[in-house]
Amino acid sequence: MIDAFAKEPVSNGRIAAALEEIADLLEIEDENAFRVRAYRHGARVVRGSARGFADMVALGEDLADLPGIGTSLAEKIEELVRTGRLAYLDQVEGRTAPGLRELLGLPGLGPRKVKALRDGLGITTLEQLESAVMRSRVRGVPGFGAKTEARILASLEHLHRRPVPHVLWPAAEPLVLALTRHMERIPGVTRVAAAGDYRRLRETVDRIELLVAAGRDARATERLLEYEGTDRVVSRSAKRVKVVLRNGLSVDLHMVPARSFGAALFAHTGSDDHVATVRRFASKQGLALDERGVFRGDARIAGRTERELYESVGLGYIEPELREDRGEVEAARAGALPELLTVADIRGDLHVHTSVTNGRDSPRAMVDAAAEHGYEYVAITEHTASARVSHGLDAERMARHLDRIELLNDRQDRIRILKSAEVDILKDGSLDLPRRILDRLDFTVSAIHSYFDLSAAPQTERILRAMDDPHLSILAHPTGRLIDRRDPYAVDFERILAAAAERHCALEINAQPERCDLSDVLARAARDAGVALVVATDAHRKEQLDFMRLGVGQARRAWLTAHDVLNTRSWKDLERFFAQRRR
DNA sequence: GCCGTTTTCGGCCCGACTGTTTTCAGTCG
The missing domain is CATH 3.30.210.10 (DNA polymerase, thumb domain)
Known part of the structure; x- marks a missing residue:
């Protein structure tokens, strides 16, 4: 039935992008704001869904049953899925110029002003806007003055210099901590708190939101300007200041009275x-x-x-x-919120590399660092041979490596060292180690490191085949995405989830900042499908063991409790879980 | 365009800030 439609199914991302584009264009046309919002909301629903909308259409499900999707959006999505085109989008695009959406992205320019520029000066692209600003023509348009013109010029220059809209969460953390310390030192300041995406532990952060409670004369907004990382001021008033840091990230500082601190924290989080x-x-x-x-x-x-x-x-x-x-x-x-996983629940890291393959620190150093984290166990998971760039181990070298791990385990009793490996899943779905070696391992972490561009059907078969092998315990970084660098590989994720649940294969939430793989949305879908999860760091140096906090954050965003996550259990219980796989 | 224990029409979050059109519209969060 699914094959009745286009060979390359239309992705949720593409559907969401189409809806967002309609929203942008309608906004420029000064269409009813709620209609615009309905398209935006629909786009978010599609983007936030763990299930493929193309699959739902293929299965004949009524999309209008989904909250935020009504009959009109459902029809449009179905049209896009079935035909790969959306006539309504073509129609709206046909009557607006393509560059207008970029204009909307400039700070200070909303739909009304973009429309005024187009109607007044025929401006439809950034280049035309720049040229008009240079010749001081923009200030002649009703609603624009010299100040707005100057601001547009500044925004345009900024746009040329820096196309960096966000950073990964861990890159924001030191900035947040330094800014917080800077503000806390100001006399009269009683409280500083970070809000926004950062506080919600989103995988990327595009703006730091800082709330400050202070006495009347603390002049905290002025003092932010003294922070050494500040590059320029975007706007400033008594209650709020917005600056851009040298690395391009913007900071919004809000002055808040103590009696409103909770309400402001809520609003800005x-x-x-x-x-x-x-x-x-x-x-x-x-x-x-x-x-x-x-x-x-x-x-x-x-x-x-x-x-x-x-x-x-x-x-x-x-x-x-x-x-x-x-x-x-x-x-x-309903009083039905989950009791979320915490870092304190984690009893061990199940995915750690050392200098034996592509890590920096020795096995000894990594094990010591894991023990200092208070863990009961740590798994050393070196790459296997087919992962050439990672200096992966072939069967003979892996055997000698395991001997040394056993020795290391015998020589210390602070922590249990688990024998494992990050076993490559080959193109045909077989595992990249012979059975005699796999049998020596306590469990395996298996993953795809090659042929990312297979189409969905063979890629899905490849992973299912790998799961057929009872030695596959945990599927690591299950979608293969790298944030901002590489899309997830094409795969029928629902089938993967069903197979994982049935065969007691765990799925990993890989805590490397640019992976965060599974994502919050998919991790929640996995849990709902009855799949056990693992939160692991994939650390390649000892400091990276701290990524556990980020991984736990993603698990919390996925509504996971300690019960849902295997490495909150003792090794004995974990061993029992893995044993279900190997009769 | 979506939605409904105020249900098929009439709402949909709203206050702060900014610049400019001097009494408020547009933008932002």
Whole structure:
């Protein structure tokens, strides 16, 4: 049935991009804002779905049953999936110029101003805008003045210099910590907190949001400008200052009174959708919720802490990682929020490399570092031979390596060293070690490192075949994506999940910052499909063992509890789980 | 365009900030 449609199924990403483009173009046309929002929301639903919309269409499911998708969006998505085209998008594109969407991306330019530029000066591209700004023609358009013109020029120059819209979470962390320390040293400052994507542990961060509570004369916004990493000021007022750091990341600093700190933290932590949903929930009860607090009429009934805010509207406290409008508000109302995994629950790291293959530190050093983390066990998982670039071990070298690991284990009793390997899954789905070696291992971490561009059918078969081998215990970095660098390989993920659940194969949440693989969305789908998960760092040097915090963060974003994650268990229990695979 | 224990029409979050069109529209978060 699925084959009745186009050979290359239309991806969720492509559907979402089409809906977003319609939203952008309609916005420029000054279409009803709620209609625009409906397209944007639809795009988010598609992008956030673990299931392929193309599959759902192929199975004859009614897309309009999904929240945020109505009959109109459902029809358009089906058309796109079936034909690869979307007539409505072509139509809207046909009446607008292609460069206009880029103009919308400039700070200070919204749909109305973009429209005014087009109607007034015929500007439809960044180049035309730049030329008009240079000749001071923009200030002649109604609604524009010399200041706006100067700001546009600054934005354009900035655009030429830096196409870096975001950083991976761990790159934001030292900046957040340094900024926090800088602000905390200012006399009169009583509290500093980071909010935004950073606080929600999103895999990437495109802006640092910092809240500061201070006495009236602390002049905290001015002091931010003294921070050595500050490159330039974008905007500034008594309550808010926005700067760009030397590395290109922007920082928004909000001055907040202590009595509103919780409400402001809530509002700036986001996500926007979560905040909107909680606000709607409050308003149904006759309560008004904004950055200052929760109000019944003129009376403030909450605002000092987030917990107080949630409770005042009849919800349990919702952890930041859950605030994505993915059902957490309903769960909080029903008292059904999960008790999320914590770093303290983790008893060991199951994916660690050493200098024996492509790691930096010796096995001894990695084991010591793992012991210092308080772990009960650590698995040394070297690459196998076919992973040539990683100096992978062939059968003979792996045998000698395992001898040495056994020796190392005997010589210390701080931590149990597990014998494992990151076994390459070859093109035909077989594992890259002979059975006699695989039998010596406590378990394996198996992964794809080659032929990323197979189409979905053979790639899926390859992985299923690998899972048929009882030696495959954990499928590592299951989608192969590298954030901003490489898309996930094409695969029928639902079949992978079904097979993993049936065969007791665990799936990894790989905590390398540019992997975060599985993603939050897919990890949640895996859990829902009954698949056991592992959070592991894939550390190649001892400091990288700290990536566990990021991996646990992604697991929390996936609603996982300690129960869902295998490496919260003792080795004895873990061994029992892996033994289910090998009769 | 979506949605409904105020259900098929009429809402949909809203206040702060900015620049400019001097009394408020547009943008942002």
